[in-house]
Amino acid sequence: MARLTVSGFEIYKSYLAIDRQIGLRDALRDVAQAAPFISPVTPQGKTMSVRMTAAGRFGWITDRQGYRYSEMHRSGMSWPSIPELVLDIWHDVTGLSLPPECCLINYYGEGARMGLHQDKDETSFDWPVVSISLGDDGLFRMGNRERRGKTQSIWLQSGDVVVMAGAARLSYHGVDRIRFGSSTLLPKGGRINVTLRVVTGVG
Numbered sequence: 001m002a003r004l005t006v007s008g009f010e011i012y013k014s015y016l017a018i019d020r021q022i023g024l025r026d027a028l029r030d031v032a033q034a035a036p037f038i039s040p041v042t043p044q045g046k047t048m049s050v051r052m053t054a055a056g057r058f059g060w061i062t063d064r065q066g067y068r069y070s071e072m073h074r075s076g077m078s079w080p081s082i083p084e085l086v087l088d089i090w091h092d093v094t095g096l097s098l099p100p101e102c103c104l105i106n107y108y109g110e111g112a113r114m115g116l117h118q119d120k121d122e123t124s125f126d127w128p129v130v131s132i133s134l135g136d137d138g139l140f141r142m143g144n145r146e147r148r149g150k151t152q153s154i155w156l157q158s159g160d161v162v163v164m165a166g167a168a169r170l171s172y173h174g175v176d177r178i179r180f181g182s183s184t185l186l187p188k189g190g191r192i193n194v195t196l197r198v199v200t201g202v203g
């Protein structure tokens with residue numbers, strides 16, 4: 001494992017060995033079986049290229065009504081619980097005993113991307129955001145708090161973990177593209193990103 005800091009983002013390269021990547025992939029597959037991935041629609045009516053589901057008390061959702069956290073999947077059910085393997089990573093990299101309240105699961109198929117944005121729908125920004133990458137490589141762009149600020153990019157690979165804390169907690173970031181087929185971890189190819197957040201901070 002190598003740890004580097006880029007634009008205030010802490011990046012743990014090769015944080016997860018292959019056996020943990022496989023365990024995580026299987027645990028996330030079980031979550032997606034209970035709470036199927038959907039193609040979210042932005043408040044502007046655009047269908048996102050990334051498909052999403054979630055685990056934990058809250059899922060992050062978007063539709064014509066806006067971006068927000070919801071205690072329910074679109075089907076009306078509550079979200080599955082966050083897999084232990086995911087919680088272990090959170091506690092290890094943050095050193096916090098407080099657990100995350102949302103485990104957002106993004107799936108990037110061929111051609112999917114995520115525009116530059118801030119994670120700012122939480123009630124509290126006092127806690128770090130942790131993101132875990134699995135499967136195909138993704139080109140991750142990192143900026144600062146200004147939309148048009150200078151950015152730097154890095155290829156995130158399967159098993160890499162990123163922590164956005166302190167000054168980087170509200171920094172712009174996004175995924176410009178993936179290298180479809182660069183990893184064999186996911187049976188149908190593509191990239192999974194797991195994003196862990198404290199939403200209310202109340203516990």
Ligand SMILES: O=C(O)CCC(=O)C(=O)O
Binds near residue numbers: 106119131195
């Ligand atoms: O896919 C990624 O690496 C980042 C995902 C992200 O920024 C988000 O879900 O808010």
Ligand SMILES: [Mn+2]
Binds near residue numbers: 173
């Ligand atoms: Mn984000």
